[in-house]
Amino acid sequence: MKIRHYLSGFTRTKRAAAVALCAGVACSVFAAQPVPPNLGYGLDKLVESKIALSRPVAKGGAAPKTFNGWATEQAANLAAAAIANEDGRFLVDITLSGKVPLAQLRETLQKNFTSFEVTSVDAKYRNVGIIEGWASVEESAGIANTPGVQAVFLGMKPHTNGVSKETAAMSGSAVKVGPAATPQLNLGIVGSKFLQGVTQHRVDKISQIYNPSAPVNYDGTGITVGVMSDSFNRRAANTATSPNYQTNLNNNDQPGGPNSPINPQPVIVLQDSTAAATDEGRGMTEIVYKMAPKAKIGFATANLGEVNFGNNIRALSGRFPSVPNTQPGFQADVICDDVSYGGEPVFQDGGVVASGVDDVAAAGVAYFSSAANSYGVSVYNSDLRWVPNGSGVTAGTNTALQGTNVDLTGVPTNLYQGGFHNFNPANQDTAITWNVSNNAAIEVQWMIHTTTRRRS
Numbered sequence: 438m439k440i441r442h443y444l445s446g447f448t449r450t451k452r453a454a455a456v457a458l459c460a461g462v463a464c465s466v467f468a469a470q471p472v473p474p475n476l477g478y479g480l481d482k483l484v485e486s487k488i489a490l491s492r493p494v495a496k497g498g499a500a501p502k503t504f505n506g507w508a509t510e511q512a513a514n515l516a517a518a519a520i521a522n523e524d525g526r527f528l529v530d531i532t533l534s535g536k537v538p539l540a541q542l543r544e545t546l547q548k549n550f551t552s553f554e555v556t557s558v559d560a561k562y563r564n565v566g567i568i569e570g571w572a573s574v575e576e577s578a579g580i581a582n583t584p585g586v587q588a589v590f591l592g593m594k595p596h597t598n599g600v601s602k603e604t605a606a607m608s609g610s611a612v613k614v615g616p617a618a619t620p621q622l623n624l625g626i627v628g629s630k631f632l633q634g635v636t637q638h639r640v641d642k643i644s645q646i647y648n649p650s651a652p653v654n655y656d657g658t659g660i661t662v663g664v665m666s667d668s669f670n671r672r673a674a675n676t677a678t679s680p681n682y683q684t685n686l687n688n689n690d691q692p693g694g695p696n697s698p699i700n701p702q703p704v705i706v707l708q709d710s711t712a713a714a715t716d717e718g719r720g721m722t723e724i725v726y727k728m729a730p731k732a733k734i735g736f737a738t739a740n741l742g743e744v745n746f747g748n749n750i751r752a753l754s755g756r757f758p759s760v761p762n763t764q765p766g767f768q769a770d771v772i773c774d775d776v777s778y779g780g781e782p783v784f785q786d787g788g789v790v791a792s793g794v795d796d797v798a799a800a801g802v803a804y805f806s807s808a809a810n811s812y813g814v815s816v817y818n819s820d821l822r823w824v825p826n827g828s829g830v831t832a833g834t835n836t837a838l839q840g841t842n843v844d845l846t847g848v849p850t851n852l853y854q855g856g857f858h859n860f861n862p863a864n865q866d867t868a869i870t871w872n873v874s875n876n877a878a879i880e881v882q883w884m885i886h887t888t889t890r891r892r893s
Contacts, residue, residue: 473581476590482515526572529572529589529592530568530592531568531588533567533586533587534565539560543568546568552575553571554571556569562744623647626646627689627699644730656729661734661768661771662729664722664734665739665775667710667717668714671713682719691723707736710741717775747792747794750793753797754768779880822862826853826854826856838867841867843868
């Protein structure tokens, strides 16, 4: 399909205007609307679906067609992509207008909406705060209409790239190497399989665990590492290629095993996922353990919403004792995540998760994000190739639209009069075709850069 960036911008402009309006009038104007315009990330479609299904069937009429219990296929796809509780509630992020104090608004929401359950709060977010929690679709409109609420967004599931092979580096695809095969090195000393990263990253050159003749010994002693992904010990399966946690311990593929010759301290789990997941986090701690066998390692889930993600970053750092899930005695020097949320801002450092990263970085923690497996695969990246706007609204009359099926009829001219981006470096094409799989989501973000010139 042809993705028209002017249309995407137009939609977001309207949404931004609705949010700004909401902030200006404390949302009371939306009270009479069954589907308030300040419901975001598809939450409005779920509310519309519930309203449609609640309407009585006309006498003698057939029951409406449903899609997995929803009135539309779009709503069904959104529900499948959202973070849901076993009881049918969905995770929502509530941004505040600042006109009602956070503590007062939280109390009001919990009092007025029986389904609403707060899971995480960031009181400092954008100087007014943000609230995250479970809520029913039926009560979401009422929450959005509450004075002090700026907007309510549906919490979408994060991406954990490569999770289906989280133990591949330590399982059948890895090479077994031991002292017998390489007498001068001890490459097989940690765990049941040799981790190729040990030699790829030259760890064997600086660790006397692997190389007794190494001139230095950086084996992880005195270092604490925090890891974040979907889960650590929630998968029940136990196979040769995907062992469970107890098997990892027995095989010395995790620290703290009953026969561990190197590190008796098990991974410290600050918070695990509340639902079954892939245990990619355990795969990550296994990598850390084999790269730095004597390091203290901790895990916290990033799977329970962006506010919870940001707070667990702070918890792993150990520098913010009031943050939930903080564990006394655990203070990470390094934190790494392998999770990304579609709503995280790409071009600016102002999202909910980035706020947590900024806090721990300011406190002296080295933070790394590894969630880039799909870069260059599912991400479009390009320098700007400007095409000036011509006249007219179709390819027949506007030279900028040649070769496209774009029709600008009815689109405000200020959204495109400055020109377009050329997606094809060889020939002009100001529209782009994206192939999208079923249930996939598309998110378009952009950055506007301005330069101010001063006269000397």
